[in-house]
C-alpha cells in the first residue's frame with residue numbers, strides 16, 4: 001500500500017460488522033507461497049472521456065479504458081491483480097462479482113480492506129476454482145464508481161476446453177447521461193463468426209436494473225446463469241432471457257448462413273457478416289425455475305442448520321439524519337440491521353420476501369446460492385444457482401447455500417443506489 005490520505009469505506013457504515021468480528025480476515029487469503037499463473041496490473045483513473053458514440057462523460061478508467069481489460073484465466077489458475085489508484089479521489093477497490101474468493105480478497109471497502117487512496121495500491125490474489133462468466137467492479141462509493149465505468153469482465157475457462165468456435169463477452173452498461181452501451185459502444189457491435197460456427201456469448205448486466213436478451217435470426221440455448229452451467233440446456237427459441245442487475249447469462253448460438261443477432265434493449269451484437277436487422281423481443285420470458293433438467297445438490301437444504309428471513313420493506317423517514325425513502329431489512333434500517341451469523345459448514349436457508357413496491361436484485365458475496373422455490377412453487381428443473389437474484393414486489397424466494405467460505409460477506413441489493421439507501425447487510429462467520 002502506498003501513501004495518500006485514508007478514505008472512509010462504504011461497506012461498514014452505521015454499527016457495521018466490525019465491532020463483533022472475531023475472525024482475522026488477514027489470514028483468509030490465497031496460498032502466499034504459490035506463484036501467480038495470470039498476472040494483471042490495473043491503473044484506475046478519474047477521466048473525462050469520449051464514448052465511441054461521441055458523448056463526453058465524466059468517467060473512471062482502468063488502464064485508460066472503460067470497460068477495463070477483460071481478464072481470462074483457466075480453472076484452477078491463481079489470478080493476481082495489482083490495482084493502482086492513480087486519481088480516484090474517494091479511493092477505490094476491486095470486487096470479483098460471483099467469484100468465491102478468500103474473504104480478504106473480496107474488495108469491499110470498509111469491510112475486507114481500506115479503500116486504496118490515490119497513490120496507493122492493493123494486490124488481489126485468488127484461485128479461479130469455478131469456471132464461468134464473472135465481472136469485477138469497484139466496491140467503494142460503488143453506485144458512482146460502477147456507473148462511471150470502473151468495471152470489466154472476468155472469464156474463467158473450464159479446465160477441459162469446450163467445443164465453442166467463438167467465445168465472446170457482451171458487457172451491457174449505461175454511463176451517466178448516455179444510452180446503453182455494449183462493450184463500451186452505443187448501439188451495435190459485430191463479431192466475426194462463420195456460418196455453422198457455435199458461439200458462446202457471455203452477457204453481463206452491469207446496470208442497476210434488470211434487462212432481457214434474445215436472439216434474432218437463430219435459435220439458441222441458455223448455457224449458464226451467473227457463471228454456473230445449467231444442467232442440460234434446452235432450446236430457448238421464441239423466448240427472451242432475463243438478466244438480473246449484476247447477473248450474467250451465457251447463450252449458445254449456432255450461426256446460420258444468414259447470420260444472427262444477439263439483442264438487448266437498445267444494443268446488439270451481430271454474429272456473421274450478413275446478420276439480420278434487429279427485431280422486437282419475443283413476449284415470453286424463460287422461467288429458470290423449471291428450465292433444464294434436475295440434478296442432485298451436494299447438500300440437503302431440508303436439513304438446514306440455520307434458517308433466516310430477509311424481509312425487504314420501505315420506510316419514509318431519516319437514515320443517519322438524512323430524510324428520504326429508505327429500504328428496510330426485517331423492519332430495520334442501515335446500521336441497525338444485524339448481520340446473519342453462520343458457522344463454517346452450516347447449510348443455510350433464507351426466505352426472501354419483498355413488500356417494498358420495487359424489484360431488488362439480491363446479491364450475496366462469496367457464495368453460490370441455489371433457488372429452492374418461488375412463491376411456494378419448488379424449483380423443478382436444473383439447480384438454479386445464482387449470485388444475483390431478482391426479487392419482485394410481492395414475491396417470496398426460498399434460497400439455500402453452504403457456509404463454506406469463512407469471512408464477512410456483503411448481502412445487498414445490486415441496484416447500487418438501493419444499497420446506499422439501506423438495502424445492505426452482511427453474512428458473518430462466527
Ligand code: C2O
Pocket residue numbers: 095097137139246363365410412414
Ligand atoms: Cu457486484 Cu457487492 O457487488
Ligand code: CU
Pocket residue numbers: 359360361413414415418419423
Ligand atoms: Cu434494490
